[in-house]
Amino acid sequence: MKFNINDHSYWEFLKKINFGGIKSIFFISSLLYFCVYFFYNIDQISFEINLEKNGINLFLTFLFCVFSIFLNAYAWKYIVQWFGKDFKRNNLVSFYVLTNILKYVPGGIWHFVERFNFIKKISNPHIALYSTLIEPYFMLSGSFLLASLGVIFSPLYLFLILPLVFLNRKLIYLVLKRLRSLKGKVLGVLRLPNSKDYFEKRINIISFFPTRGLLLEIGFVLFKFIGFYFCLNTFYINNTLNIIFLLVIFSLSWSLGLIVPAAPSGVGVFEACFLFLVGRNIPENVILVSLIYFRVISTLADLFLSLPFLLQKKFSKI
DSSP states (O other): OOOOOOHHHHHHHHSOOHHHHHHHHHHHHHHHHHHHHHHSSGGGOOOOOOHHHHHHHHHHHHHHHHHHHHHHHHHHHHHHHHHOOSSSSSSSHHHHHHTTGGGGGSSOOOHHHHHHHHHHHHHHHHHHHHHHHHHHHHHHHHHHHHHGGGGGGGGGGGGGGGGHHHHHHTTHHHHHHHHHHHHHHHHHTTTTOOHHHHHHHHOOSSSSSHHHHHHEEEEEEEHHHHHHHHHHHHHHHTTOOHHHHHHHHHHHHHHHHOOOOGGGGGHHHHHHHHHHHGGSSSOOOHHHHHHHHHHHHHHHHHHHHHHHHHHHHHHHHH
């Protein structure tokens, strides 16, 4: 179903704001914030670990990070299906997993480019573009929904369900138009027309609400959190914090890392936001080590699953 909406002066005002510059400043500020805390506590930080005693926790962290990537991949498959393209095999899932490491490449768009080109070959450029642009919005909606559990601490968290309201067949074109303006760099690399007519081509959305895709994105964030929780408990044995409190902070921090494209895979932004939001509830040296270990392990999980793709790219250039 096509949804048309006239641009208002509000949107015109937003277009004039240099969001790219603001996000870059936020990214740099986050890195500086994290570095200041790291060097302030460097005399209390130790990366030594007893693998015989705590190795199982780190292995579980790695395992849940791997599982989360597959959940994310299946979510993308159902997002593509929601836009009207069915796949009999799981080649879409495997390709998503293989290209996941590209989100760490400077620029933060190359995983989008690879996935767009892949879908375009087996479908059409419209579905390829829509599913590529909208997938991060699904992740954001799922993460914000988990963070909205913070309503038990403050009613303000209820506003975090707002992105979910727009995730339906009637309003999806509004979301796509806004993403078009935010993802102009992606459109430039893909050499696609950044025009209103292009985005208002009819697509065959199969249901009013993308239930399966959203549930899998929620599962993706939950598995990431479980992996982080195991990592945290490796270094914070006396952890008595409310698990809902930790989940809310994790989801918020991960969401902020997602929406700052200057941060490849949220590097620096996620860590700084979590460090800031958790406050004094966890000793600073403990949370710093936990965040660094979690980042390394989650990156290794991406690298482990993407290794065949990277080797193929390497040998194709020889």
